[in-house]
Amino acid sequence: MTDLPSSAKTIVVGGGIVGASTAYHLAAMGQETLLLERHQLSSGSSWHAAGLVGQLRSNANVTQLLGYSVALYDRLEAETGLATGWKMNGGLRLACTPERWTEVRRQATTARSFGLEMQLLTPREALELWPLMNIDDVIGAAFLPTDGQASPSDIVQALARGARMGGATIREGVAVTGIRVEKGRVRGVLTGAGPIACEKLVLCCGQWTRALAARVGVNVPLVSVQHQYLITEPIPGVTPGLPTLRDPDRLTYWKEEVGGLTMGGYEPNPKPWAEAGVPDDFAFQLLPNDLEHFEPTMALALGRVPALETAGIKSFINGPESFTPDGNFILGPAPEVTGLYVGAGFNAFGIASGGGAGMALAEWVANGAPPYDLWPVDIRRFGRNTLSTRAVRERTLEAYARHYAMAWPHEEYASARPARRSPLYDRLAAKGAVFGEKLGWERPNWFAADGEPPVDVPTFDRPNWFDAVAREHRACREAAVIFDQTSFAKTLVTGRHAEAALSWICAGDVIRPPGTLTYTQMLNARGGIECDLTVARLDEETFYVVTGTGFATHDLDWLRRNIPPGLDVRLHDATSQNAVLSLMGPRARDILAPLAEEDVSNAAFPFGTCRRLSVAGAPALALRITYVGELGWELHVPVEFAATVYDALMAAGAPHGLRDAGYRAIESLRLEKGYRAWGADIGPDHSPLMAGLGFAVKLRKNLPFLGREALEAQRDGRLPRLLAGFTLADPSVTLLGRETIYRDGKRVGWLSSGGFGHTVGRPIGYGYVRDPEAGVDPGYVLSGSYELEVATERFPAEAFLRPLWDPEGARIRA
Known part of the structure; x- marks a missing residue:
């Protein structure tokens, strides 16, 4: 290729739906963009995708992202002049067991929470929408009118044309053979036709992404899995407006295809592909039909649509697609290399996600942040356990097999375990x-x-x-x-300018003497909460940062990216150095005092401080802090001393009623105390003022920090939403999160988290009360009459803003 540019501001690698969508949106934003495709557009997995477009997910923002796809596909043909095969024919979901019907009713409530009107239907009403099916075992169904279907290859071509119309350059037949990185920052790519420099690189290479990214040390947890479906000849009664159909109890999906039907499924025993690596020349290819493997799916399908038995088969598709360990796709900036972004691993719903994913990725690249919180799909949600391709494959096959399984609350994966274990x-x-x-x-x-x-x-x-x-x-x-909380993520921040760096990144005041703790948030420029953690100052140049297990990669990356240039600051991941034993409860001091060689009285060791202790002969960094609302300490001890300290604590605590406890008790305790959970109650879309965390922010001090201007603009007026707590009088109701909040009969939000408070004896939930137009303040929140909708049924609820348990905090300062 002699017409390849020598440089481009942003290079997108991969010409499937996500790469084309990303280029389309970057071009629309006026960003200089070059898309490179090894073969031809859509030649990877996009061309053989089934093309169903559903919207509802368990997260509001991911649902919004998929809703953007629908809106984009609705206008794309008129904008570009290319047919897309898009039609909004609605989506139907069946329930054939009482448990599935409960799940569907909860999904209908979730849809309502997120602004989608999902209709619940009787079996007979469902049959009217889909006359070819047998409804003998159907209990009920849900219908989402704004779902639909599209022609994947046509969508890709239309997006590519739109990208070119916006000024993007697209080159096919150009293989990217390497990535050039200097001092941790992407500088360009190597191709068969020579090097091309760039400032930013976006990898949208589907199944090839993991291997290409790994060349520069970037971990993208995905593997290839075989996915099969068939397309029939025309069947009498199949009309163009037939909705898409998902039949999870029979593991199958259906859509209309030129008068016939497409039928596929998610079998419980999926088969991996390309375990030794995806071939570079695999383009517009399929795998051999595996009829024996597909036969159980076919048998399930025949029970739903008897006409399938006599229908002619036009084609049988066995195509590999990229799947991930948790069934969610992967977006965002790679934490290992600055300027490198990923959009991959779409788990066979790349067509549904492609429009929105490309939009979000483009905004991330151009503006340094996504349009809204996308934590469930953020690449930084993964950890070191996904460096192993074998472990990724094992977990991914389990996730694939669960695609249509019941989504039980609190369910845990069983595969690729155990991997990381505490000494206890x-x-x-x-x-x-x-x-x-x-x-x-x-x-x-x-x-x-x-x-x-x-x-x-x-x-x-x-x-x-x-x-x-x-x-x-x-x-x-x-x-x-x-509580064994060894899995806490722990980072040492050291250097001459450690204090200055953390003072800028943290919204709370960390300019405090050694031995003090600061509970703080780290904010983005919009004032949203990017991290929620504890900073312990150990000495003039050393800080010990502790955050939640699941946020290890994300929070360390946020710290690294936001240290002002030129400062002497070093970051060290200390997670594996220390075990953490959290001793909590009103008898905690009685248990700790005989084992500690130092004074642990309230006068000598007050709340919000840290000390080095000798506990049962072992060195410990003790943090007097709590996430359960009781007197207590986190004891951070070197892993080799953990068993010794644990045994000594259990022996000393036996006369005081000490017992082991787990994370579900932590959740129940923190709900009563009103402590927030990042990723649920708080996140990048919520400021500390909206979340009731203004007390943790240093606005009263004349100290600059990231996000300060945004908070100053918020603090003098009513806010668009406020986090509130809710209780139900009926103790038998199960709150899980995503239940709809009604104030005076009007939908105003949904629960971000829910559970049961065993001290107060009631279900407890938290969620934002919203009024974007008039704004919200505490008086507004507390003056309303509330109901919570749970699985389509409404229950009276009481709102609160002060903690239900020990609102003055006397117990934690005892």
């Missing part, structure tokens, strides 16, 4: 710990007593571990517990 793992397992997993870490969720099966039993109602968590909860409130 075996001790806790022997004591009945039922473990969950986060970023590869095994963490006790709850402890089974003698005679209790140490397993989660899935349900939408009160779970089998409810009483166990109640025991642990009460022990924390009345005596003391130990």
